[in-house]
Amino acid sequence: MSQLQKKFEKNGYVIVPGNKILLNKIRKIIFNNIKKNNKIKTKDDAEKNITTILNNFHKFITLKKLNNLRFDIYKKINAGSIFSEIYYEIAREYLDELVGNELAMQKKINLSIQLPKDKDSLLDLHSDIYAGESPFQVVVWIPLVDVYNTKSMFITSPKFNKKMNSDLLNGDKYTAKKMYAKNIKKFKFLNMKFGEILIFSPLILHGNTINSTRESRFSLNCRFKSLLSPYDVLVKSHRNIPNFYKPLNIKPMTKIGLNYIKKNLNVK
Numbered sequence: 422m423s424q425l426q427k428k429f430e431k432n433g434y435v436i437v438p439g440n441k442i443l444l445n446k447i448r449k450i451i452f453n454n455i456k457k458n459n460k461i462k463t464k465d466d467a468e469k470n471i472t473t474i475l476n477n478f479h480k481f482i483t484l485k486k487l488n489n490l491r492f493d494i495y496k497k498i499n500a501g502s503i504f505s506e507i508y509y510e511i512a513r514e515y516l517d518e519l520v521g522n523e524l525a526m527q528k529k530i531n532l533s534i535q536l537p538k539d540k541d542s543l544l545d546l547h548s549d550i551y552a553g554e555s556p557f558q559v560v561v562w563i564p565l566v567d568v569y570n571t572k573s574m575f576i577t578s579p580k581f582n583k584k585m586n587s588d589l590l591n592g593d594k595y596t597a598k599k600m601y602a603k604n605i606k607k608f609k610f611l612n613m614k615f616g617e618i619l620i621f622s623p624l625i626l627h628g629n630t631i632n633s634t635r636e637s638r639f640s641l642n643c644r645f646k647s648l649l650s651p652y653d654v655l656v657k658s659h660r661n662i663p664n665f666y667k668p669l670n671i672k673p674m675t676k677i678g679l680n681y682i683k684k685n686l687n688v689k
């Protein structure tokens with residue numbers, strides 16, 4: 422096993438350097454959309470200026486308008502395939518090691534914007550499995566600004582996960598909020614610089630709280646799983662191809678095998 426694989430199995434996540442040129446490219450796409458949408462007048466597209474405007478974005482927008490803006494950018498980045506191709510490229514070498522190179526990629530990349538003190542963009546403690554997600558997938562989480570403390574997301578470790586998860590699922594003794602409050606020491610907010618990417622198993626409990634820093638957070642997330650790993654395995658949630666994922670890098674033998682099954686077993 423490689424160091425990366427060992428680390429991932431031990432911690433449930435890895436923070437690794439991403440390709441800075443490509444990261445700057447996707448950040449610029451988001452920034453240009455924000456500029457247009459919010460009528461921010463700046464001609465300075467230098468990295469430093471983009472960082473300052475994103476970190477201070479709460480000074481440029483009201484909470485009321487935030488969701489429309491977020492949704493508008495979400496639609497734009499997911500309209501063609503360019504954004505998604507760059508996104509995959511940023512994480513490709515790590516996904517090769519952790520998941521495989523014949524993949525299913527989530528069709529839509531999500532954008533989160535968390536302004537300071539905003540109570541409406543919270544994701545309480547959860548495992549993605551609760552929403553019918555696949556246990557075979559990883560999330561690639563990309564912050565577009567430096568993140569730390571409550572500007573970031575928190576995660577626990579595999580060694581604490583099993584017990585908390587089963588307490589949450591069996592019985593109604595704990596709400597997610599209570600579980601987090603009771604076990605706060607078992608969670609840590611991830612400290613990351615723009616330029617780094619997080620790859621984590623969303624089975625490991627994670628979430629966020631009110632951003633009580635003085636900076637806004639922009640982050641992207643997208644899920645990947647091995648193309649031939651099972652779909653809809655725990656519940657029927659339409660987390661399959663073509664509803665939720667798209668295939669990447671289908672190899673000839675996979676095509677041949679799938680075609681054979683289709684022909685001979687009358688599988689649709």
Ligand SMILES: [Fe+2]
Binds near residue numbers: 547623627
């Ligand atoms: Fe999640």
